Amino acid sequence: MRVSLFITCYNDTLFPETGKAVVRVLERLGHTVEFPAGQTCCGQMHWNTGYQAEALPLVARFVEQFKGAEAVVVPSSSCVAMIRDHYPKMAASLKDEKLIAEVEALVPRVFEFSEFLTKRLELEDVGAYYPHRVTYHASCHGLRNLGLGDGPQRLLKAVRGIDLVEIEGLEQCCGFGGTFAVKNAEVSSAMLAEKTTAVLNTGAEACTACDNSCLMHIQGGLHRQRTGVKTVHLAEILAGEEGAR
Amino acid sequence: MSGAVLDPTTSPAFPMAAKAAMGDTQLRKNVRHATEVIQAKRARVVDEMPDWQQLREAGKQIRQHTMENLDFYLEEFERNCTRSGGVVHWARDAAEARQIVTALVKASGSDEVIKIKSMTTEEIHLNDALEAAGIRAYETDLAELIIQLGRDQPSHIVVPALHKNRQQIREIFQREMNLPELGEKPEDLADAARRFLREKFLRVKTGVSGANFLIAETGGVCIVESEGNGRMCLTLPETLITIAGIDKVLPRYQDLEVVLQLLPRSATGERMNPYNSIWTGVRAGDGPQTFHVVLMDNARTEILADEEGRQTLNCIRCGACQNACPVYRQTGGHAYGSVYAGPIGAILTPQLQEMHHAQSLPYASSLCGACYEVCPVKINIPEVLIHLRNKVVKQNGLNAESLAMKTMGMIFRSEARFRAAQRLGRMAEAPLVRKDGQGEGWIGWLPGILGGWTQVRDLQAMPKETFREWWESRGKNGN
């Protein structure tokens, strides 16, 4: 399949390893990968903080980049939730008939990375090897907006060498919430403290998720406490190969 | 916060109030324990319903249909209520509602009232108004009684004293009921409250109640509760005054079938409420002989006019969103500065208060969606939060935040500008980056409002190369 990547502004700038891992997994599975260079941001931060006027033009930009794609794969559940939940009504509010039709045609072809593997390709074992003790955090947008269910865990269970340990309070928000972490720093910190404690209680070497935004937040807390526990995006675990590490 | 009236027009912004609340470890422990217990019960009784999702959908449809035809159903309610001997009054706002109720109590010839739990009377600070008019109000709902005797404020719409534990309640009872020997078993406390209240039930001739639902088809009013004290207030007085927001109406008697399944399971994890009272008008020689209903607008028609905010009025006040909300669970209810706390409060209060307090309440959420997931009538609270944030941004005009957001928006509209910003970011952060033990670059301090991040979190330095740079060099090297 010809797969177009939407790497997201956040992953592109701060977590390029995740994008590289997505490329590695998809190519290993025999797919052709494309990266439309004009892509920037889905507009989630603006939209969620109340800056609708700034977010609206990004819909047309996204459609322009991806309208010819067979499938669009995104290593971020919150960005997919933004596109799936909000783009149709954003296009409608712009009253642009052509855009409305294009969004309607494109949105069903946009997948979060783990969702693409488990639901579109119907895979669980992607031939990965990762000999570490890992715990999985279910990001809110993946869990509730996308309904990823246990898809990510099934992918992880199929990884060779992995020791997957379940975290207490799996469905609890880590407290990131974009600008929430800054505007309500105290509450966000308290939520984070619960999450890092839960991570540490598992005894895992690394915490993984389908969203680098949550992971950046969790990692920030773990690093501040000098715990030595790392965070790693799910794609990077699935990209692991025997002999490569 | 104890003692201070929860008034959204004067209470501090959420982040400040939250900080204060979070310093109270006992309160946080109580809130955490109580919400965990209720949530577990809720999950159990919801899971046993095979058609729960259909029920939710039915609930949503009923409420949506009602709101779309609210004028029609309100008039129908008025007609049917009047026909069966009730008297309907209309109140535009809180002040008018207070005036009407106070005058009705005075006309009843009593300077005391017994009350059954009603967030609507809390919303309009009725007790203070009654007191100013020389009328004493006795709360009879156990939780409300605890709040009243403790000179406290409700922190939850279903369990107003959720932030208090049994020991604290016992202390309040010992002091206020003059019972120094009172034990701390639940039976002891219930017994003390029963004796304290019984005397009032039998003596006071005027009752003031809220309403869970108004039934247009019959002109009836419905209250659900778990102690039976409500039933006493509805049957023993000679005069009964019910006050309800105009959003409380349901079209048909049969609609209760849906909402009376959704409400108790969502609210307290009960299959059914122990007491479901429905009363319609008056009947000679039985129950109150004078019955008034005050239908209060208080900004509800304005919410109704807002297409995106309208679904807020579908709320049946079950409080499930509060229990599920990780923010509420950290702060408790008082931080929200209003009797409506948690996610529903974060969307309802600003809309009831002409967007006063909208600067902070709609932002008191990580948009995790737990509230939407549990809401029995499927109110998309995150969507309304975002809608209100947008209203605030539009109201505010230019400031440091909006400038930064506008700049970022401009950057994202052009690939060239985005690339330039990525390069600039690396340069700008350089002076802040420190190497950690592993030789990796981290930022432990950020300036200005971003400092909120580095209070408890580090930030990893930006990588040397962006994904797109890697992708391009990979293409060139042909690997």
Ligand code: SF4
């Ligand atoms: S918004 Fe929904 S969950 Fe929250 S109190 Fe209202 S009905 Fe219950």
